[in-house]
Amino acid sequence: MALSGLDIYKKLPKTNCGDCGVPTCLAFAMKLAQGQAELDTCPHVSEEAKSELMESSAPPIRSASIGLGEHAVKIGEETVMYRHEKRFENQTALALLLSDDMDDDEINKKLENITKIEFERIGLMLSADLVAIRATSDAAKFSALVEKVSKATEKGIILVSEDPAIMQAGLKVVADKKPLIYAATIDNWEKMAELAKANNCPLAIKGANLDEAADVSAKLTDAGYKELVIDSGARDIKGILADQVNSRRLALKKTFRPLGYPTIVFANEVSDDVAMQNMVASTLIAKYAGIVVLSELDAATLYPLMVERMNIFTDPQRPMTVEEGIYEVNNPTAESPVLVTTNFSLTYFILSSEVEGSRVPTWICIHDSEGLSVLTAWAAGKFVPENIAPFLKKSGIADKVNHKKLVIPGYVAQISGELEDEMGDWSVVVGPREAGDVPQFLKTWSPAGEKEESKV
C-alpha cells in the first residue's frame, strides 16, 4: 500500500543535496508520497532503496496492455472491491477464440464478426476487443493463422499455446503488435518468460489452481516481470468466482503481489453452450475479470454484454451525459411537439425510449446540465430559464417547427412563467413529471391542439 512521506524519507540518502530540484530529502519524500515527483530524479538513491520504493509505490493490481495504438486494450489497475468505493477502472476486455484446427469458412466468418459487430451508444463505439488464437498442432499452422488474423484486424491478439517453440513461431509474426502470451505454466515458465522478455510482451500465467498460479507468478514477479495476467485454472463458474474475489481481495487488502495482476477467464471452457458462456461473461464483468474469452460473437448477445460492461464500469461519481442538441424521435415535422430536458444520459434514455414507444413524432431538445437530472439541475442552477432560453434560441429549433410551444418537465413547473419571459413569443407548457407519463401526454396534447391545459 502507499507509503507515507516519512517512510520514504527513511530510505533516501538524507543528504539534502538538492540535486533532485527539491531543497531537502524530507520535502522530496513528501512530494513522492503525493505522487508529485519521480524517484528517478534523485541521482543518489541506492538501487536497493529504489527497488523497495518502486515496489511499494506500485499499484496493488498492476495493469497490462495488449495491442497497439487506438486498439490497445488496458486491463487491471483496479483499486476497489465495490464500485461505489471509487470506481472500476479498466473494463473487462472481451475476446473471441479462433483455433488453428477450424476450417477456413469458420475462421473467415468469425473474423468478419470481430471486425463488423459494433454498436454506438451515447457517442461511444462498443465492440469486442481481442482475438485469442489457439494452437492445436504444429507451429506452421499456428503462425499461418496468426498471420491471417493480424492482416484482417488491428485488434489485440492473445497467442494461446503452452509449447514455447510454437509460441515463438507465433511471436515471430506478431511480436511487434504486443500480443498477450498465454501461457506460462509451472512446467514452461522459464522459457515463456524469456519469450516475453525478448519480445517485450505481456505474459499470462495458467495454474492448475490459484495456489499454483500464485507460485508461478511469484517466480516471475521476483524476476522483475510486471505485465502479467492470471488464469487460476478454474473452469467452473463457482470456482472462478471464488478465485476472482479472493485474488482481488488479497491484492487490495494484503498487497499480495503474486496475485496483484489482472485476470483472464476462458468462458468457452466453462460451457460449450454459447448462451451460457454469455451468462458466465455477464457474471464476470460484474465480478472482476480482466479478460473473458468467448467462442462466438453474435450481435444479439454481445450488445447486452457490452452495455452491462458500460454500466458497471461507469464512474459512479460522474454521471454519463449525452451531447447538447436537438434529437429527432419518430421523424418529427414542423407540427411536432418540442420537449426540453437535461443531458443526464439516463434522463435522455428513458425519455427518448418512452417517446419512441408512443410513436408520436417529437423533437427533444437536450440542454447541457452537466449530467444532472431535472430536479437536481434546476436546484444547481444548471436547468433554469437564464440558460435554457439561450440554448433553445441558439439550437435553431425555431426554424424546424411552425409553432411556438415548448414542453418542460413537470418537476420544474415553477420556471414556466420566467421561461416564457425569456423566450419572447413562445408559450411554455408544463408536461408530466415522470417520463412514463409522457406517451399519454403526447397522445392527448399537440402544439396545434386546444387541450393545452388538459394535462398539467
Place this chain on the structure above:
Amino acid sequence: MPVETVKETYTGKVREVVLGSGEGEVKVGGQTTMPFYTFEGDMPNKPKIAMEVYDETEEWSDWAKEPFADVIDDPPSWAKKCQDTYKTDMVTLQLRSTDPNGSNTSADDAAETTKKVLDAIDIPLIVMGSGNIEKDQEVLKKVAEVAHGKNIAIGPAQEDNYKAIAAAAMAYNHKVIAQSPVDINIAKQLNILITQLGVSADNIIMDPTTGALGYGLEYTYTIMERLRLAALQQNDDMTNMPIICDLGLETWKTKEAKVGVDEEPTWGDPKTRAITWEAVTANSLMMAGADILVMRHPEAIKLVRNIIDSLS
C-alpha cells in the same frame, strides 16, 4: 504453496422471509454472505424466480407474447402455465390494467383476478399494483382481503402510500414490498416507517426500483450492494430484508427488447436480443444481491436458472 485467502467476516444476516402457505411455502433470503460467496458464508436459499402474469399486455412485442399465446387473455391459466410448464418458484401478478392513466379497471376486478389466480396455483403469489399512489391503496387493500390466508406479497408500498398498503398487508397477514426510488436512505427510512406501523421487519421485502440494463442498471446495482453490505457488515437490521427486483417490466419496455431488424439491422436477432437483455439484467442484479427476480420470458429464465445452479 497454498495461498492464504482473506475471509470476510460478516456479522449480519439477511432476514429469511417465507411466502405462500402450506405445501407451497417458499423461503427467500437468509444468507450470511455476499451473493454466491459460498466460500465464506451460507446461502441457504437460492435467488427465486417470480414469473410475471399480466392482466393486460398492451404493446407487447411478438416475441414477448409468443410463449403465452394460448393463455395471454386469461391470468389464471397463464399463472398455471408458469407453475406447471415453466416451473417458476412464484408468480407475480402485474395489475397494469388498474392504472388510472390506462384502462383504469376497478379494485374489485383486480381482487377477482387475484382470487382466480390464487385458485389456479399452489406456489406463492406476489401482486404488484400499477404504481399509481392513490389507486394502489384501494386496489391492494381489496387484493389483500381476498388473499387472506395465502401469505402473498403486495406492493409497491411507496413513501406516499405505504401506510394504507402496509396496513392492508398486516390486517390480512401478507408481506409488504417497500419500494424506494433508487435511494439507500429512503429504503432504510421506509423500512423503519413500516415497522413503526406495527409490521414485523420479517414481513418486509425491499424493492430498490429496478433500472434495466442500459437504463440505470448501475444505480440499482450499487444501491443493492450497499444495502446488502450494510446488512452483512454493519448488521443493520433495517436494511437486511430480502430484495426483490421487478425487472421484467423494465427490461421489456426498453427499445432494445422491442425493435425489430428493420429498425436496427446491426443489433442481431430481436428475440435473442430481448431474451439476453432480460437475462443479463437479471444476472447482474443477482450478483448485487437480488433474492427475488420478477421475470417474463421462459428462455431468459432458463438461462438465469442455469447460472444460479452453477453458482450454487
